[in-house]
């Protein structure tokens with residue numbers, strides 16, 4: 001797999017363990033992006049000349065692939081966004097501002113990435129709705145129930161801190177029984193799990209292309225057709241309109257209603273290759289088991305999040321050692337791990353921490369790299385713990 005990724009030819013020594021932040025790109029995605037600019041580039045959806053029609057066909061093909069990737073019932077349920085953050089903000093500002101009222105409850109877990117928390121804080125301030133939180137235990141498992149008056153549940157499919165995979169289908173069933181809609185942040189799940197939005201029965205599902213071996217600046221929002229058709233656009237401009245008068249306009253049906261302006265054409269086209277790549281190469285969970293076992297051999301190392309079902313990432317803290325120092329020492333050995341608050345400050349506080357280190361794994365990692373991480377940690381600690 002490593003050979004498929006040109007970055008490792010440029011940096012043969014690199015051990016990249018920060019795929020939860022962003023993944024490196026396989027050759028097929030880089031080539032698709034280059035070709036989309038160098039050979040096939042034209043605007044989409046607007047022009048009659050052949051290059052534009054061909055670019056439009058490629059752009060629309062990604063919508064079909066993304067629908068298959070998520071098992072959506074219709075390609076029109078796929079909206080291209082700039083990423084997960086953009087997608088969640090779209091739901092908050094379109095669905096949320098239209099349908100939420102003072103006294104309604106927005107239910108969010110304590111474990112969310114800031115991208116799935118701050119947009120709901122803003123919505124609560126705008127609408128008078130109240131935020132309530134699903135608590136988690138110190139294993140990183142949610143202790144959830146759906147309180148009365150809940151109108152919207154916003155929850156990650158998998159946590160970027162603990163790695164926990166949450167029981168989304170069960171949560172959707174309970175939320176729907178209460179009359180609430182469910183928005184799923186799939187940023188960490190989409191690269192690893194086979195997603196089936198119809199089986200989950202979630203109402204919205206968001207993920208980012210760049211965490212799925214695709215380009216930056218492009219992501220996907222899935223929304224049930226019946227919801228999207230009732231939602232207003234939040235951005236006005238080209239492509240999203242049907243008829244424009246000086247005083248008012250009518251809008252296209254979804255998804256184009258939500259894709260105002262010239263989109264990220266080449267990036268959407270290259271995303272097609274990335275999604276096919278993930279479909280072909282999803283990794284096995286034995287890798288996480290091995291990494292967890294090996295890291296547990298390090299004295300004083302505490303793994304943050306020990307749920308039975310996890311995506312392959314391990315956040316950790318080592319007694320008496322600052323995570324930034326750990327990450328810096330590992331970097332000297334060309335091992336790239338993340339350190340910091342992981343964009344989830346409330347979640348870390350729950351563990352009594354403000355910062356952690358995180359090793360997260362992608363398709364290009366190997367068992368031997370796990371061994372090198374563990375060796376690197378042990379050597380670093382000999383120096384740092386003196």
Ligand SMILES: Cc1ncc(COP(=O)(O)O)c(C=O)c1O
Nearest residue numbers: 083084085113115160185187208
């Ligand atoms: C769980 C989760 N949600 C949302 C995001 C935000 O994704 P993006 O920055 O691509 O919009 C991330 C990124 O780290 C994430 O891990």
